[in-house]
Amino acid sequence: MFQRILIANRGEIALRIIRACREMGVETVAVYSEADRGAHYLSLADEAYCIGKAAATDSYLLINRIISAAEIGNVQAIHPGYGFLAENAHFAEVCRECSIEFIGPHHTSMEKLGDKVSAREIALKAKVNVVPGSDGLVADEATALKVAGEIGYPVLIKATAGGGGKGMRVARNDISLKSGFSAARQEAEKSFKNPGVYIEKYIEQPRHIEVQLIADQHGNCVHLWERDCSTQRKHQKLIEESPAPNLPKSVREDICKSAVRLIKSAGYYNAGTVEFILDQDNQFYFIEVNARIQVEHPVSEMVTGIDLIQQQIRVASGEELDLQQRQIKANGSAIEIRINAEDPDNDYRGCPGQITKLRVPGGLGIRFDSHVHEGYRISPYYDSMIGKLIVHRPTRKQAVSAARAALGEFEIEGVKTTIPLARKILDHSAFIDGEIDTTFLERTF
Numbered sequence: 001m002f003q004r005i006l007i008a009n010r011g012e013i014a015l016r017i018i019r020a021c022r023e024m025g026v027e028t029v030a031v032y033s034e035a036d037r038g039a040h041y042l043s044l045a046d047e048a049y050c051i052g053k054a055a056a057t058d059s060y061l062l063i064n065r066i067i068s069a070a071e072i073g074n075v076q077a078i079h080p081g082y083g084f085l086a087e088n089a090h091f092a093e094v095c096r097e098c099s100i101e102f103i104g105p106h107h108t109s110m111e112k113l114g115d116k117v118s119a120r121e122i123a124l125k126a127k128v129n130v131v132p133g134s135d136g137l138v139a140d141e142a143t144a145l146k147v148a149g150e151i152g153y154p155v156l157i158k159a160t161a162g163g164g165g166k167g168m169r170v171a172r173n174d175i176s177l178k179s180g181f182s183a184a185r186q187e188a189e190k191s192f193k194n195p196g197v198y199i200e201k202y203i204e205q206p207r208h209i210e211v212q213l214i215a216d217q218h219g220n221c222v223h224l225w226e227r228d229c230s231t232q233r234k235h236q237k238l239i240e241e242s243p244a245p246n247l248p249k250s251v252r253e254d255i256c257k258s259a260v261r262l263i264k265s266a267g268y269y270n271a272g273t274v275e276f277i278l279d280q281d282n283q284f285y286f287i288e289v290n291a292r293i294q295v296e297h298p299v300s301e302m303v304t305g306i307d308l309i310q311q312q313i314r315v316a317s318g319e320e321l322d323l324q325q326r327q328i329k330a331n332g333s334a335i336e337i338r339i340n341a342e343d344p345d346n347d348y349r350g351c352p353g354q355i356t357k358l359r360v361p362g363g364l365g366i367r368f369d370s371h372v373h374e375g376y377r378i379s380p381y382y383d384s385m386i387g388k389l390i391v392h393r394p395t396r397k398q399a400v401s402a403a404r405a406a407l408g409e410f411e412i413e414g415v416k417t418t419i420p421l422a423r424k425i426l427d428h429s430a431f432i433d434g435e436i437d438t439t440f441l442e443r444t445f
């Protein structure tokens with residue numbers, strides 16, 4: 001087991017990893033930008049090094065600075081968290097070349113799965129359903145029209161290097177396909193320096209269902225059941241839960257088994273998530289793999305009782321998984337609500353500033369994963385998420401009521417947040433009945 005690890009991240013996930021390590025008796029080295037100097041969570045790490053200016057490109061994304069900090073801090077491994085360098089295969093490779101273990105998958109499986117077209121090929125080989133679509137990249141408009149003609153409108157043009165919903169365009173006819181095709185290519189080139197796009201059938205009002213997995217370096221892989229992340233705004237998840245409501249048992253078992261098959265056939269290890277969309281007939285289709293720990297991992301932790309960060313560290317150190325699939329039960333229902341500092345009156349733009357008053361909820365089955373505190377200054381340089389409220393109860397109905405009550409306990413002054421929107425969602429009959437699809441939020445509010 002590692003004695004000391006570096007956390008190449010900030011905010012709530014840095015704190016989450018520090019906590020997991022303290023419990024395991026593993027020492028931690030934190031890194032921070034000038035904007036995060038003095039953040040309270042840093043004092044829980046054994047050491048902390050400043051690695052640069054506020055902008056992520058001048059600090060959290062600088063591989064050389066992070067490796068230097070790791071060498072000075074004398075760590076055996078680096079945990080990348082999510083975002084920043086977490087899915088950068090080059091970073092994973094550099095870490096290992098410097099004899100520092102990267103707490104994540106091998107860089108080759110990361111590369112193969114990070115590219116959506118090649119991930120689709122892996123899924124097909126593993127006999128996992130993919131969304132009907134083009135055979136690989138679509139090079140020009142004429143081919144795009146031909147593919148769309150074959151699969152039928154509506155279609156979705158997607159960037160192979162895509163992420164965060166960027167470079168995606170829906171086309172409902174030849175005219176919008178032509179304009180969407182070049183727009184998607186340009187956006188993909190601009191955002192990912194890779195203009196490659198492909199075409200998929202656009203599934204109307206799907207649910208987003210994903211499966212959490214953990215695999216070791218000895219060929220063992222288990223799933224921690226599924227999460228439903230259909231409550232999204234502009235393809236960004238707002239509320240996630242486990243188990244997925246109203247999912248037939250056989251579909252649930254199939255989807256989880258498919259995810260394990262895919263991960264095993266990719267030779268993947270460490271934590272990962274296989275994402276699917278589910279159409280209105282409960283047919284599921286693979287969309288992508290997230291080769292990292294995800295923001296919403298706590299809902300799976302709550303229902304299974306398994307600490308995913310600790311599992312990541314164990315398997316990265318070479319240990320064999322000590323989990324048997326049949327022992328992993330999903331107990332009760334867990335819901336996570338992301339609390340973002342965003343302004344509802346300004347199209348939910350980030351709302352940086354100082355938190356002048358903070359009261360957070362507590363009680364049985366209430367978990368608040370957050371690095372903020374009263375007096376904390378939210379920086380404009382990073383994402384707007386200030387915390388995650390996670391509620392765990394024996395039934396979904398109870399979880400929804402508990403989440404509603406917990407949201408009502410929050411008092412946050414100084415910045416605007418997404419709490420009022422979350423409360424409206426929890427009060428909506430479609431959410432209460434577990435009948436949410438990815439277009440619900442935009443259709444309803």
Ligand code: ADP
Pocket residue numbers: 131156162163164165166200201202203204206208232235275277287288438
């Ligand atoms: P990104 O990597 O940019 O987040 P994803 O492939 O994960 O892109 O898709 C993001 C979201 O877009 C999904 O959660 C889903 O809501 C929607 N989506 C993706 N593919 C399709 C599709 N074929 N049909 C309908 N919606 C889709």
